[in-house]
Each structure stands twice: as C-alpha cells, then as structure tokens.
Amino acid sequence: MKEVVCRFSTDTKWIKELAISLGGFMRGNFTTVPDDVFTGTHYTFKINENISVVMADITYHQDVLFKVRNTENDFALIFFNLTEGKLIHIMDDVSRSVGRWNYNLAIVDSELDIDFLIKSGSKSYSISILIKKNILRDYLSKAGILTEVLNKVFDQKQNTLLHYTQMSSNSWHIINEFRKNTPGSLSFDLLLSALVYNLLADCLDDIMKKEITISKVLRSDITMIFISQSNLVKKQEGLFPGITALAAEANMSETKYKQLYKKITGQTPNAFFLNNKLELARDLLASGQYTIGELAEKLSFTNTSHLSGQFKACFGMSPKEYVASL
Amino acid sequence: MKSGKKISFTKDKNQLVLPDDIVLGCSYFMEVMPGLMAIIVDSNLQMEVKERKVIDIEDHYIACYDLNNEINIHQSKNKKVNYKSTLGLIVADATLKSSCTPFQKAYSFWLLISKSLLQKYVTGTSNDPTNRNGANNTIFFSSHIDSRTRLCILKLTRKYNNPSFELTFRGTSLQVFAYLLERINENGPVLGKLSELDTTQIIKTQTYLMEQLLGGFPGIDFLAEMIGMSVSKYKKLFKRMFNESPNSFFLREKLNLARELLKSGNFRAINEVAYELGYVKPGYFASKYKKQFGQLPGDVFIKNKA
Numbered sequence: 001m002k003e004v005v006c007r008f009s010t011d012t013k014w015i016k017e018l019a020i021s022l023g024g025f026m027r028g029n030f031t032t033v034p035d036d037v038f039t040g041t042h043y044t045f046k047i048n049e050n051i052s053v054v055m056a057d058i059t060y061h062q063d064v065l066f067k068v069r070n071t072e073n074d075f076a077l078i079f080f081n082l083t084e085g086k087l088i089h090i091m092d093d094v095s096r097s098v099g100r101w102n103y104n105l106a107i108v109d110s111e112l113d114i115d116f117l118i119k120s121g122s123k124s125y126s127i128s129i130l131i132k133k134n135i136l137r138d139y140l141s142k143a144g145i146l147t148e149v150l151n152k153v154f155d156q157k158q159n160t161l162l163h164y165t166q167m168s169s170n171s172w173h174i175i176n177e178f179r180k181n182t183p184g185s186l187s188f189d190l191l192l193s194a195l196v197y198n199l200l201a202d203c204l205d206d207i208m209k210k211e212i213t214i215s216k217v218l219r220s221d222i223t224m225i226f227i228s229q230s231n232l233v234k235k236q237e238g239l240f241p242g243i244t245a246l247a248a249e250a251n252m253s254e255t256k257y258k259q260l261y262k263k264i265t266g267q268t269p270n271a272f273f274l275n276n277k278l279e280l281a282r283d284l285l286a287s288g289q290y291t292i293g294e295l296a297e298k299l300s301f302t303n304t305s306h307l308s309g310q311f312k313a314c315f316g317m318s319p320k321e322y323v324a325s326l
Numbered sequence: 327m328k329s330g331k332k333i334s335f336t337k338d339k340n341q342l343v344l345p346d347d348i349v350l351g352c353s354y355f356m357e358v359m360p361g362l363m364a365i366i367v368d369s370n371l372q373m374e375v376k377e378r379k380v381i382d383i384e385d386h387y388i389a390c391y392d393l394n395n396e397i398n399i400h401q402s403k404n405k406k407v408n409y410k411s412t413l414g415l416i417v418a419d420a421t422l423k424s425s426c427t428p429f430q431k432a433y434s435f436w437l438l439i440s441k442s443l444l445q446k447y448v449t450g451t452s453n454d455p456t457n458r459n460g461a462n463n464t465i466f467f468s469s470h471i472d473s474r475t476r477l478c479i480l481k482l483t484r485k486y487n488n489p490s491f492e493l494t495f496r497g498t499s500l501q502v503f504a505y506l507l508e509r510i511n512e513n514g515p516v517l518g519k520l521s522e523l524d525t526t527q528i529i530k531t532q533t534y535l536m537e538q539l540l541g542g543f544p545g546i547d548f549l550a551e552m553i554g555m556s557v558s559k560y561k562k563l564f565k566r567m568f569n570e571s572p573n574s575f576f577l578r579e580k581l582n583l584a585r586e587l588l589k590s591g592n593f594r595a596i597n598e599v600a601y602e603l604g605y606v607k608p609g610y611f612a613s614k615y616k617k618q619f620g621q622l623p624g625d626v627f628i629k630n631k632a
Contacts, residue, residue: 142492
C-alpha cells in the first residue's frame with residue numbers, strides 16, 4: 001500500500017508535488033507515475049485564475065491512501081467519478097476504513113481534510129474541478145439564492161460545504177460524451193473547459209432543486225456518520241433501529257445526528273435504510289430464489305402489499321411486473 | 327432597407343446594442359475568453375434588413391450559425407416541388423463585408439474570434455517556417471452545420487430561464503469553438519488574401535448553384551461568365567475558398583437535397599425523386615447516392631401512400 005499526503009489548490013503546483021511523492025513526474029499537462037502505482041492518463045489544466053480541472057482516466061495497481069492536508073482554504077473541490085465498482089473507502093483518524101463511498105459526486109470544502117483509500121484494481125474515470133469559493137458564491141447569488149442564506153453557507157464558523165450525492169443523468173451523459181475526445185489533441189483544452197462549465201451549470205441546477213442544510217462538519221463527524229451508515233447496511237434485513245438508538249450509537253444528540261446525516265448523505269437515515277432494503281429486494285427478486293411473499297417476510301416488511309407499494313414507489317413498477325420483465 | 331447601421335458592442339457588459347428599428351426578441355452576448363465572443367439571437371420580429379455590413383471589428387473572424395432549417399421542402403398542388411436550401415454555417419474574416427448578411431429569421435448563434443487566438447490553434451499558420459506570409463492567409467468556408475454542433479446549440483434554447491444559463495452558455499460556446507477548430511483544421515486555411523469583390527462574386531455563383539439543384543450542372547463556362555471572370559481564375563478561386571470544385575460542391579448539395587426529398591414522404595417511388603433531380607437513370611442516381619452516404623436511397627425512402 002502506498003501512502004501519500006497531498007494538498008489541493010486552484011493553481012496546479014500541487015499536482016507536481018503529488019507526482020513527485022508518487023515517484024513520478026509531469027510532462028506538460030500530463031502526469032506520469034510508475035506503472036506499479038497507476039496507469040492511464042492524468043491530465044491537469046488551469047482554466048483561469050479561479051478554476052482548474054484534473055481529468056484522470058486511470059487504473060490503480062496498488063492500494064493508494066490519500067491523506068488530504070490542504071494548506072489553503074479559499075476553494076472547493078467538485079469531484080465527478082465514473083469508477084467501476086465503487087472502490088473508494090473513507091478512512092478515520094487512524095486509517096481504518098469506515099465504509100465505502102457510495103456516491104459519484106462530491107462537493108467538498110477545502111477546509112475539510114478527508115483521508116480516502118483507493119483499492120488496487122479500481123478503474124477510475126474522474127473529473128475534479130477546483131474552484132474558488134467566491135466564484136461559486138457569485139454563481140449561486142446570480143442563480144437567485146438570497147444573500148443572507150449565502151452568508152450562512154459561506155461562513156466558515158457556521159457551515160462546511162459538503163455534499164455527497166449521485167450525479168444527474170445529464171452530467172453523466174456530458175462526461176461520457178467528453179470521453180470520446182483524445183487528451184492532448186488540439187481542441188482538447190477547450191473541450192475540457194467546456195465540460196467544466198457544463199458540469200458546473202448542471203450542478204448549480206441540481207443544488208437549486210435541493211434544500212440547503214447549514215451546519216459545520218468535522219472530520220470525525222463524517223467518520224461517525226459513515227460508520228452509522230455501514231451499520232444500517234449490516235442490519236438491512238431487520239427493522240429500522242430508530243433515530244434514538246442510532247444517535248446513541250454515534251454519541252450524538254438526536255437533533256445533531258439527524259442534521260448531520262442529512263447534510264452528509266443528502267437523505268434521512270430512514271429513507272436511506274428503506275432504499276437500501278428495496279434495492280436488496282430487487283436483487284433478490286432477480287436471483288429468482290424467493291417469492292414476493294417470502295421476501296416480505298425475510299426483509300421484515302409488515303406484509304406483501306407493503307413491500308409492493310414501497311417497491312412501486314421506488315422503482316416505478318410493482319415487484320410482480322419486475323419479475324415478469326426479467 | 328437601412329444602410330450604414332452597425333451593431334456595436336460594449337465589451338464589459340453582456341449587452342448587445344442594436345438600432346431600435348431592428349427589433350430583437352432575445353439576444354445574449356458574452357466574452358467567453360479573451361479573444362472569443364459569443365452571441366445568441368433568438369427573435370421573430372426582426373425586420374428585413376438589406377444592408378450587408380453588420381459587424382465591423384477588425385482583427386476578428388466571424389462564424390455565423392443559422393439554425394433555421396437548412397433545407398425546406400414545400401409541395402404545391404400541381405405536384406411541383408419547391409425547396410429552399412441554404413448553408414447554415416459561414417466562417418469569414420469580419421472585415422469582409424459581403425460575407426455575412428444578417429439572418430432574417432429567428433435563431434442564430436455567432437462567434438467572434440480574434441485572429442491571434444485562432445492563430446494559436448490552427449495548425450500550419452504560425453509554426454510553419456515555409457509559410458512566410460502566414461498573416462496574409464485567411465480562413466473562409468461555408469458549409470452545413472454538423473449535427474453535434476447543432477445539437478449543442480439547440481440545447482441552449484431550452485435553458486434561457488435556468489439560473490445556470492451563464493455557465494451553460496459559456497460551456498456551449500467553448501464546445502462550439504472547439505468543434506469549429508477541428509473543422510477548420512480539416513479544411514486548412516485559405517492561402518493568400520481574398521479581395522472583397524472576388525468573394526462577393528464567388529458567393530454569388532455558390533448561391534446560384536444552390537438554387538439550381540433540381541437541374542443539371544450549369545457548367546464552369548457559364549458560371550465564370552455570369553460573374554465576368556476567366557474560367558481558370560474562377561476555378562482556382564472557388565477551389566481556394568471551398569476546397570472543392572464547383573461541380574463536386576453542386577453534386578454534394580444535390581444529394582443532400584435528395585436525401586431530404588426521399589425522407590419527405592412526398593413521392594411514390596425512388597424513380598420519381600431521381601427524375602425530379604434531373605437524373606435520367608435511377609440506377610446512376612442510386613450509385614452516386616451510395617457513394618456519398620454509404621447507403622442506398624431505398625434505405626431511407628419513405629413512400630407516399632396516398
């Protein structure tokens with residue numbers, strides 16, 4: 001396992017430092033590292049003073065633990081990830097994995113230092129946008145978010161920018177379209193800038209649709225919430241343990257637990273639990289080993305119609321239709 | 327019927343100042359990056375403007391994308407097919423007055439590109455030591471808008487009211503610019519300067535050819551005579567501007583029209599389309615069609631069942 005301490009910033013010096021600490025070097029905008037770390041294309045481009053972007057189309061050949069230690073905190077990282085097999089682990093203070101990162105889009109404040117581990121064998125295609133917070137603020141304000149809300153959002157004492165979510169199908173489509181271009185070709189930098197603006201636009205639209213939760217997040221909070229989430233996954237066949245029990249487990253008050261959970265994962269614990277359960281139900285149905293009635297029993301639904309109703313609400317078709325469509 | 331009007335730009339605002347008598351529905355203007363400006367115009371009320379000199383900015387190239395349907399087909403009662411075929415994309419030196427007439431209808435997208443910016447991206451103009459008078463070369467072409475560019479500009483129309491329009495617009499403009507560069511590099515720059523008069527005249531014959539697509543090729547002699555040029559000069563200039571001979575340009579446009587006619591569902595048989603376009607032997611038409619599109623007319627033909 002390789003361990004690197006790295007920092008991000010909107011200028012591209014950090015990439016050079018990262019390349020060196022991985023035993024590699026930079027040639028133009030491309031970063032090359034020894035083949036036993038990762039292979040593929042790693043491309044950095046500075047669009048202007050305030051925005052830079054990193055495109056990585058790489059396969060990891062050993063576990064790499066990134067310890068992010070930012071030295072500047074005036075920017076945010078927006079990370080789009082099209083990794084096969086979701087093999088990013090979030091680590092706690094003593095580098096133990098606290099759970100897999102089940103999202104493909106992250107907006108993270110530079111103030112927050114997160115450690116993450118990428119497993120050997122991961123094939124990853126990612127676009128990381130590094131953008132100054134004041135520019136982000138400008139865009140949000142032009143989009144019609146009130147100044148007083150923005151003041152709170154960008155007040156470091158009250159709030160940490162943090163948003164883990166699934167990217168919209170539009171973003172996914174834009175990135176896939178972009179993948180057809182050859183890195184380093186004549187118009188590549190332009191297309192990359194175009195991609196960044198299009199993704200930012202899409203992100204902005206998405207943020208406008210959602211409720212903004214304002215709260216300060218510490219690294220230990222993220223660890224706690226991820227542990228709590230992993231525990232929920234372990235108990236997915238049983239009944240929902242209840243907020244009181246979960247909060248106690250995470251050593252937090254109920255209010256704080258609920259707020260942080262929503263802030264970090266974008267969902268309430270209950271919604272996460274139910275969705276997870278329904279996804280399990282779907283996979284088990286597809287395996288053909290269970291009838292719908294048996295499943296309802298196995299997954300602790302009150303009765304078959306409860307399962308059917310929730311299933312339909314989540315996937316748009318009843319379990320019966322789903323089985324028939326297989 | 328106005329003359330001498332200009333569209334002026336204020337560089338630091340997203341504002342397009344227009345004479346009041348040309349009513350514009352919606353226009354948006356932005357400096358995307360140093361040396362690149364983009365304008366989108368979407369309107370229904372623009373009055374007919376005959377004047378040709380619209381934009382007067384030195385050291386810039388201009389690319390106009392006319393997003394109205396390039397090929398319109400109408401069929402009148404006596405079965406006579408009328409059509410209008412135009413080229414949607416024109417790229418030219420902004421100082422060539424004749425090159426851009428304002429679009430009379432609806433929806434267009436313009437890029438203003440400074441020469442120094444373009445020079446950076448166009449291969450063979452700056453780094454080629456054999457090409458000493460590189461600064462004298464110009465870039466000119468008119469063509470159909472390729473589908474990926476069209477798609478990406480059309481996406482904009484649905485987003486005027488989104489809070490993120492500014493970002494989308496910036497992104498789209500860069501994308502369109504990148505696609506344009508790829509095409510310019512395929513075509514290569516036009517060597518040497520083009521005179522104002524020559525450009526106008528050559529475009530005149532090109533327009534004439536577009537109007538004559540249902541007939542046979544009028545012949546180089548006729549076209550050269552039409553604009554009072556010698557045959558050899560005409561051939562040379564046409565080829566320099568459009569990278570192909572008048573005849574192959576004509577054939578390509580004819581077949582583009584053929585494809586639209588085949589898809590229009592106005593004909594009972596492919597033979598009818600072939601005759602309509604002036605082909606005597608349908609088999610010959612089919613072979614030409616296949617050569618251009620890689621499929622036979624029958625593959626796209628929609629039959630008129632009435």
